[in-house]
Structures are given as C-alpha cells and as structure tokens.
Amino acid sequence: MASATGLPAGSDAIVRVSGLTKTYPGDRKGHGGVLAVDGVDLAVRRGELVVLLGPSGCGKTTLLRCIAGLEQPARGEIRINGRTVYSSRDKVFVAPEHRHIGMMFQSYALWPHMTVFQNVAYPLASLEGMGKDDVRARVADVLERLGVAGLDHRYPGELSGGQQQRVALARALVGSPSVMLFDEPLSNIDAKVRRRLRRELRELKAQADFSGIYVTHDQEEAMELADTLAVMESGRITQLASGREVYEHPASLYVAEFVGEINRVQGRVETVAGNGATVSTPLGSLPVAGVPPGARPGDAGWLTIRPERIAVVPAGSAPPAGGPRFSGIVRDAIYFGARQELRFEIAGIAMTAWTAGRGPMGAPVRLGDAIDVTLPTDGLRWFPA
Secondary structure, X not given: OEOOOOOEOOOOOOEEEEEEEEEEOOOOOOOOOEEEEEEEEEEEOOOOEEEEEOOOOOOHHHHHHHHHOOOOOOEEEEEXXXXXXXXXXXXXXXXXXXXXXXXXXXXXXXXXXXXXXXXHHHHHHHOXXXXXXXXXXXXXXXXXXXXXXXXXXXXXXXXXXXXXXXXXXXXXXXXXXXXXXXXXXXXXXXXXXXXXXXXXXXXHHHHHOOOEEEEEOOHHHHHHHOOEEXXXXXXXXXXXXXXXXXXXXXXXXXXXXXXOOOEEEEEEEEEEEOOEEEEEEOOEEEEEOEOOOXXXXXXXXXXXXXXXXXXXXXXXXXXXXXXXXEEEEEEEEEEOOOEEEEEEEEXXXXXXXXXXXXXXXXXXXXXXXEEEEEOOHHHOEEEEO
C-alpha cells in the first residue's frame, strides 16, 4: 500500500518529511502572513533524485530550506537517514552543519581566492580525527570520480562552467553526505550551456550515486533530471510521480497547464463509464479517455489536449483515425526547426498543434490554409473547473 509520500508504507527512505508546515508572519496587526509550506509529506529513496517543480511562490525553496535546516518550520517532522533532525512534537531542531547534507546553490559559491583543492577540502576541516593525508586522499578521490582530477591547483575563475559545477558538487559530496540538496543551481546560466550542464549533472548522478532533492521552476530541466517529480502549488505537493506519469496523466488542470502546454475547451460531463466519459463542448459531444475519480454527469470543467497529440493534414486528405475530426483554418504558423507550431480555428475555437518541422503539408504552411484536424480520444482529458 502506498503512503502519501509516494513510497510503500513503512519502507526505508533517506529523507522523510511528515506534515511539514512553515508560515511567515505578517505585520504587527497580523496582515500579510504567508503559509509557505502546508502540511507536506515527502520521502526520498536511496539513490533517488526528487525534483520540486513549481512557479515562484509555490513553496519549493522554502521546503528545501526547511530540510536543510536554514528555516525552522512551525509543525511536522523531518528525518534524514533515520535520524530526526526536526520535530515540533519532540522539540528537536538540529543545526544545518550537523544534518549531514550537501548543498549546491544558485551560484556555485566557490571561493574565488581558493584553489579547487582548497574549495573541495573546506568541509573536511570541521571533521575530527582527519589528518592532512586523509584530506588529500578524500579530495583526490572525489575529484577523480567527478572527472576533474588534475585541476586541484586551479582557481574557479580558470574553470569552465561545467568544471565549476563539478567542483561545487565535489565540495558538497566530499564529506559523504546522506543527501544532496540543489537550490536552482542552473537558473542563472545561458540556455544552451544549461542544457549541456543538465546532461553532465545526469552523468555525475550516475557516477556518484547520491540521493537528492532538486528545486527548479524549469519544466524541461525537471523532466530531464527527475527520478520522481513533485509538482507544488500554494505550499502543497499537487502530484508526486515520474515525469512521464505527470505529463501524460496530470492530476489536475493546474498540473496539466504548468507541466507542458495544453489546449482547453469548456465542457460538461454527459456520461461516465469507468475512466472515460462523454463531454458536451462547443465542438459537440466528444468521447474522453481520462476523467478524474468522482466525476459525475452534469459536472462543469475543461476538456484538454496537448498540442503534439493533435493530428493535422491538408484539407481533403485522409485524416488519421482514432478520434473526432474537424475542418479548420490556419491563423498562424511559427517555424522552430525541428517542429512547427500551428495556430488554427475549428468551429470558431482557437487551438494550437505541433507538427514536424516542414508541417503537415510537407511545405511551408500559409495563413488561411484549410486543414483537417483529428483530436485523438486517448489524448483528451477532462478536469473540473
């Protein structure tokens, strides 16, 4: 049986958060208070990277800072590697430096006046009983594992962005922490460099085999890095699942809109059969493959479909089967190289489809072109308003 954390009840976890709540107080009159984390449950398996994804103000960074010990929650419990580091009930609060964690920030926070060796060795200075030879051996080992051996005498300003990332991770890992925490470490980097560094971080994860929690607002970054994705809204985890599950089977309209893009049309449930339904829309009565549990005839909401699920062909061609078909008119076409974004209208309703780069016509699409459109039933989802 699965718990609210996403792990089987009673299973081992390197990090376990239970009922965590954090409130920022308002002014002296009690105005402006913010409930930043609202009763969150979360568990991280050994070797797993959980990504907290959400817009600014959703509580993801506050949750990470509570786990790190940089913020003190109001209620709940945090356990790291089986040890309680925070408990409101038992009045436990372990300082950050004693939680046995590693952390990477938005800026890698490498000290520019220190060499790579000195930066990486710094966390070991507080460990009792570790001699100079032990420190040198530990630093050499972690630099070797992360592919930056031989750079130990360089300064951060003499390194590439990828090398700086590896050194920052080496410094975080050198003390053999129970868990790694990442606070949007790639957010201030150029988009092309960011994609390369994401690939490198995946490789580093495989090499170092660490457990971690990673915060980002970037959907693409989250999908690429996450073993498990936790989508946050208003201080709560709205959905906790694999990236594929979140994208293909979003738990709510909020998740569907935040993770990827959707077209949506107002729709009222007519009939429900199992996980499917028939929904009345301005396009007519449409069969829908996915509705949330508890949906009933008469419920008002939104019918949704991802742009890439819509099939578009030139008018008069044989459209693919698998769903209702409509005639449409192209209102805009934007070429992105590998794909083309078509904005069109069917029955007066504006929608967007993504097609292969040369478009459904095998040639550039013109404004006003007539098209035939199929909305595959297995791509249609309904959510309550």
